Amino acid sequence: MGTPVNIIVGSHVWVEDSDVAWIDGEVEKLTGEVVIQATTGKTITAKLSKIYPKNVEAPAGGVDDMRKLSYLHEPGVLQNLKIRYELNEIYTYTGNILIAINPFQRLPHIYDAHMMQQYKGAPFGELNPHVFAVADVAYRAMINEGKSNSILVSGESGAGKTETTKMLMRYLAYLGGRAVTEGRTVEQQVLESNPVLEAFGNAKTVRNNNSSRFGKFVEIQFDKQGRISGAAIRTYLLERSRVCQISDPERNYHCFYLLCAAPQEEIEKYKLGHPKTFHYLNQSKCYELVGISDAHDYLATRRAMDIVGISENEQEAIFRVVAAILxxxxxxxxxxxxxxxxxxxxxxxxxxxxxxxxxxxxxxxxxxxxxxxxxxxxxxxxxxxxxxxxxxxxxxxxxxxxxYSRLFDWLVNKINNSIGQDANSKCLIGVLDIYGFESFKTNSFEQFCINFTNEKLQQHFNQHVFKMEQEEYTKEAIDWSYIEFVDNKLKLTWKS
Structure with a gap:
């Protein structure tokens, strides 16, 4: 946790900077305030309470678990993450918590079958930090203790939560064997439901080209042998206001653009045209996503619907409703x-x-x-x-x-019925993909609910990670320095 350190002349420290958040330097003078010669060349004067000691003995490539840091404070944590990110190490542990930094590129080599085989049954922390290790721990705990587990995927909009959730489900499907339901595997249907839900529940926001505008809790059910025997997808807080109102340069839900890029016979059947001809789409001048083909994704969505058991007639009805809304x-x-x-x-x-x-x-x-x-x-x-x-x-x-909201609920219900539930399942692993915190100039009621939910989850995180850890230290009379953390619980009040 770090212990109080005496700052003396010659100490290497971190000090706040308005441009780059934190810069390091060496203490030159200690008077009423501290004079620091920064590595950037400029001289900075700061209060003693505003500077933090720098670990000069830290490995050049950073540490894979933040608990190994001599000083667990904000600049030390951020510097460690920065060093690892520059070495293409996007994952870092803090105990049993995995921190992931979005690389904004595909990294198929770290998610292939060979990598899954490596993490299967490996003790946590033995291999490099990885999302597979978190899923493996949850699965082993469920098998060994006979208890259900949940994995929370949280973070800002654009941090990569939805992609991380897919990786978790892929690995759980890899571990969970091949429990077959009506000719299709349960895990295949769960994974194939993603493109369907993304088409109708995701949209481009300012920060993210594929932002989930709903919350999703996936319950993966297992039998006594540890094989996947059923699954259920619970969704909540769909951002309904987006259907009618969008800001530039955002987009509405993907399905509207996919349908406008459908084959010509579909366009004629639904009497559609370019997205700019529809009021619900032309409030923003963004109609296409760089490197993404809406025409290709339309066909991919139809194929995914086939796999999750949505018939041709039902698909026709779904897109009739989408066109009718336009x-x-x-x-x-x-x-x-x-x-x-x-x-x-x-x-x-x-x-x-x-x-x-x-x-x-x-x-x-x-x-x-x-x-x-x-x-x-x-x-x-x-x-x-x-x-x-x-x-x-x-x-x-x-x-x-x-x-639109009823259509989305119908789709989720249809997917759940198609996948099938295991009424006799005693254990499940839940994966919560919460939507990202965003704060706009004008926030909708849904955005308020989204942010409120994130605040409640953050409090849950604080309770388990910081408060309980500190209580344990106090109980065992261990000498430690109090961890300051932002707790908005006291701030969540307002006048009606």
Whole structure:
């Protein structure tokens, strides 16, 4: 944990810097404040409480477990991670916690079958830090102790949580054998569900081209022999507002762009065009992702749907709904003949309304009434009230969000039914892929919920990693220095 160190003239230290966070240097003078000659050449004056000792004996390549550091403070931790990252070592331990830094490139050689074989059954910490080692520990603990385990994958948006979750599931599938369900393996269906869920639940944000806009908890069930016997995917907090409102340079959910890049017969069938022709997509000028083919991903998503047991007719219905939402978004309104009433603005609006009704297989007049009128059901009567154009737009967007959310829930339920649950399973390993913390200029209610959830998980992390560790030290009367950490628990209050 590090012990208090006397800073003297000649000590090597870390000091805060506004440009690069921390820079190292040597103490030149100790008066009321500390004068430091930085390795960058500049002279810095700082308070004694604001500087930290530097470990000059640290290995040139850093350490693979942060507990080996002489001083466990922020600059020491960041420097160690930086050194390892520059050596293409993206994983580092802090005890049984794995820190991963997104390399922003594919590294297939560290995730192949040979690598999985190496980590199978290897004692934790014996080999280089790796996501497979974490999954292996969870699996061995489940087998040996007969208890369920969970793995939490947390971090900022763009940190690589979803990719890490895929690696964890691949390794658990490797360990869990080949329990077959209806000709397809359970693990294959779990893994193949990823592209389906990503197509409908992921989107490009400012930080991340493939950001999960929902939370996902995957329960992988095992039989007595330790083989995968079933699985279930639990999702929550889908960012519904994204369906109707996006900021530049973000994108809406991938599925909209995939469908607009579908084969020509699909485009004609659903009466689609370039994404820029749809209101729900053209609020941002970003229509394509660098190095990604939406046309290719559309076909890949259809193949993944085949594997998870979604029939051709169901796939047709799914994309009919996706197309209908795009058309609904293009229905504009103008004032009607009556006071505070509204009607479709022009022929273009009527075309999109008619197309949406055809795709949803509902009555055209009923759909128009649903958008332009408010229906209040009372015990004694049903009251219909006309909506003004602005309120009709709100009603339109509300319908689009609700339909999309129901579609997403249906997809998850369909995938779960297809994979199959093992009612007799006594143990499971859960993998929680939580969405990343983001703070925008204007935050939606969903973003607030996302950030609140992350704060609660951070408190859980603090409780188990820092507070319990410190309580243990106190109980055993071990001399140690108190670890300062940010705990937002006291700050999570607000006035309504």
């Amino acid at each position: 058309h609904i978004g293009n229905v504009e309104f103008t004032k009607g003949k009556e006071v505070d009433s509204s009607v479709p603005k022009d022929d273009k609006a009527k075309f999109h309304l008619k197309t949406a009704a055809e795709l949803l297989m509902c009555d055209l007049k009923a759909l128009e009434d649903a958008l332009c009128k408010l229906v209040m059901v009372r015990p004694e009567e049903v009251i219909k009230r006309s909506l003004d154009p602005e309120s009709a737009v709100t009603s339109r967007d509300g319908l689009a969000k609700t339909v």
